[in-house]
Amino acid sequence: MSKRLPSHLRRIGRVFVDRSMLDSPMARRVRDRLAGTDQADIPWTVVEPDQDRVEFTDGDAQALYLKEYKGKFLRFCPGTRAYHCCGYRIIHIGENCPMACSYCILQAYFQDRVLKIWANQDALFTELGNAFGADRNTRYRVGTGEFTDSLALEHLTGYSRDLIGFLENYDNVVLELKSKVVDLTWMNATTRTDRVLPAWSLNAPFINEHEEFRVSTLRERLEAARTCAQAGFRVCLHFDPIIHYPGWKEGYGEIIDLIFDYVTPDQVAYMSLGSFRCMPQLTPIIERNFPDTTYIYNEFVPGLDGKARLLRPLRVEQFTFMVDRLRKHGMDEQLYFCMESSEVWNQVFGFAPKDIGGLGNRLMDRAFGEK
Amino acid sequence: MLLTSEIFTAPAASIRADGAHLFWSGNPPKSLADSLAEFGQTAPVLVCETEDGPSLVAGHSRLALLAAAGQPVLARLVEAEDDADKGRLYLADNGHRVMDDSMRLAALEYFAPLLDRAELESDILPRLGVRPTSKDAGFLLAWLDLEPEWRALLAAGNVPLAAAGPLARMTAEDRNAARPLFAALSWSRSNGVNVLTWLFETARMSASPVAEVMDRAGMNAALGQGLSPKDAIARLTACARQVRHPELGRLQARYAEAAAEITAGTRWRMAQPDNFETGSSELSVQVKTPEQLSRAARELTELAESPAWGKLWDLGSGNE
Known part of the structure; x- marks a missing residue:
């Protein structure tokens, strides 16, 4: 009897592969891992070098595209100057996500059902080696969860496992793996539990149930966090986006309390809080893709960066409630805001990033276990 | 469909002019009456043969004016295969007219049962001067799904074409609740669309019907206050x-x-x-003379001491 892929991968109905990547280790691995599953027979299409782009439309099916990526693999987070960015660096391993969260910006970035994986890993590792090896005293806090979920395709690609293995030799790099699914197959690829930060996004149970689809449950994510913590890793947890909906106090209070049934504050390297914000063009996409979603009709105003943001007093009210609750559980220096202003930092935390030596420096220290 | 070369004269009363394809027929313009009086009929009307005799395809105003004057009608025979062809020919013959949104919608209403949505977009909209990919194209097609009462309000100029956006997202019950806002008031595009959008979004966010939102906003009360149209629209917009x-x-x-x-x-x-987003304020002043500048500077020094600033610094922080 053939095995089934994890539920979030069962919509993959075709594999595209660049001609140059056809015999790459990544292509062979994906082929091997599909074999023996009930998706073993999905068609593979070779993309010739002169083909501009891959187009795929087949109902709600998704395609996996093993691509030879020609761009930069190591990037800066696309933060704006108007708000405080955490300053982490992105290792770009692919684009798009097989899950479906109503609030996800990837819907606007990639308006197709093609899950891209950069299959030319040798080029990626060469670029990373040049960057990270140039000065071993320069520290890097990097992550792969910006343009895709870090672990969503891990079952097929083993990408994070490869990356962790590569970074084993770079003491000056901490890698964060941010996800909404549970895949811990990468865990035994490293001896440096102090240089890998498994991270899960959390949200209020109502939001998890009504706005996040094909993802792991909150308890599954927290169980995975506990497993990692017990193995010696410190974990990261992220409340982003925090959504203002009727009953938000009860919802966010419940999930905050639940966290500490699984991990202790000292096992958390850091935790971000970010209010829902979006480019204006995302709103009609959410309306179209998720017609039952209503939080987009809250009091949003154009922010200093042009993105729609919840009106400041409403954000401050939510942040204050959550930070107070988290502090009661012993959380303190782990907490930070993703893309917020000095005003909001001061109103909620009582200090601004400059007062703690800069947000990037604070998180770098925490990532390396120095605070 | 063919325009034949057969042109003939017939008594006006012998030509039936009751086809649904005459969707823009109305009172003949005075300019046409004057032209007919001065020069006579310069172009034939279009007719097709039916079992009941000739039937008008295009030229309703000319036929009506000539009938009223008791004059015969110069007609050109066409061979229309179906009702859609009659409509296309009518559009071609009336291509010189300045179209408004209600005329375009009337044309689309005629073609809608005859053609599928793709044909409406690719074939009919361009004949109406609308690019199929334009926003107006989407609005016009959305209007086809709205109730006749709303289409009458569009024809009356009370509701803007773009209102189709928020109206199409509402339930019929919610549209019904919002209709009195437009019954006696002529709304601009921005105000009309904004008010409907705000009502729709508030209703969705609060999971309550538009009627309840309007009541909560005081809009029903505002409607009954006998305000001038301008004041009523301003009040209703502010409420929404x-x-x-x-x-x-x-x-x-x-x-x-x-x-x-x-x-x-x-x-x-x-x-x-x-x-x-911040506690910022912008202050501005216009000056045209050195004296005004001096005075503004003095005023600025004085107003900086106002205790009311204390109300502003924390406004929006949640701590005011």
Whole structure:
């Protein structure tokens, strides 16, 4: 009897592969891992070098595209100057996500059902080696969860496992793996539990149930966090986006309390809080893709960066409630805001990033276990 | 369909003019009456043969005026295969007319049962001067799904074409609740669309019907106050904005109150520049002479001491 892929991968109905990547280790691995599953027979299409782009439309099916990526693999987070960015660096391993969260910006970035994986890993590792090896005293806090979920395709690609293995030799790099699914197959690829930060996004149970689809449950994510913590890793947890909906106090209070049934504050390297914000063009996409979603009709105003943001007093009210609750559980220096202003930092935390030596420096220290 | 070369003269009364394809027929324009009186009929009307005799395909005004004058009609025979062809020919013959949104919608209403949506977009919309990919194309097609009462309001000029956007997202019950707003008032595009959008979004966010939102916003009461049309629209728009953005409205009102207190008796104006993302204020003044500049400088020094500033610094912080 053939095995089934994890539920979030069962919509993959075709594999595209660049001609140059056809015999790459990544292509062979994906082929091997599909074999023996009930998706073993999905068609593979070779993309010739002169083909501009891959187009795929087949109902709600998704395609996996093993691509030879020609761009930069190591990037800066696309933060704006108007708000405080955490300053982490992105290792770009692919684009798009097989899950479906109503609030996800990837819907606007990639308006197709093609899950891209950069299959030319040798080029990626060469670029990373040049960057990270140039000065071993320069520290890097990097992550792969910006343009895709870090672990969503891990079952097929083993990408994070490869990356962790590569970074084993770079003491000056901490890698964060941010996800909404549970895949811990990468865990035994490293001896440096102090240089890998498994991270899960959390949200209020109502939001998890009504706005996040094909993802792991909150308890599954927290169980995975506990497993990692017990193995010696410190974990990261992220409340982003925090959504203002009727009953938000009860919802966010419940999930905050639940966290500490699984991990202790000292096992958390850091935790971000970010209010829902979006480019204006995302709103009609959410309306179209998720017609039952209503939080987009809250009091949003154009922010200093042009993105729609919840009106400041409403954000401050939510942040204050959550930070107070988290502090009661012993959380303190782990907490930070993703893309917020000095005003909001001061109103909620009582200090601004400059007062703690800069947000990037604070998180770098925490990532390396120095605070 | 063929335009034949057969042109003939017939008594006006012998030509039937009751086809649904004459969707823009109405009172003949005076300019046409004057032209017919001066020159006579310069172009034939179009007719097709039916079992009941000739039937008008295009030229309703000419036929009506000539019939009223008791004059015969010069007609050209066409061979129309179906009703869609008759409609296309009618459009071609009336291509010189200045179209408004209600005329375009009337044409689409005629073609809608005859053609599929793709044909309406690719074939008919361009004949109406509308690009199939334009926003107006989407609005016009959305209007086809709205109730006749709403289409009558569009024809009357009370509701803008773009209102189809928010109206199409509402339930029939919600549209019904909103219709009195447009029954006797002619709304601009921005105000009409904004009010409907705010009502729709507030209803969705609060999981309540539009009727309830309107009541909560005081819009039904405003409608019954006998205000002038301009004042009524301003009041209704303000009500809808306030119910959609209650917290922002509260902040703006408090800001305006404090700003008025600070700048009272001066030429200075104050504005909050960033939707309360920060506690910033912008102050501006217009001066044309050195004396005015000196005075503005003195006023600025004085208004900086106003205790009302204390109401502004924390406005929007949640701690005011």
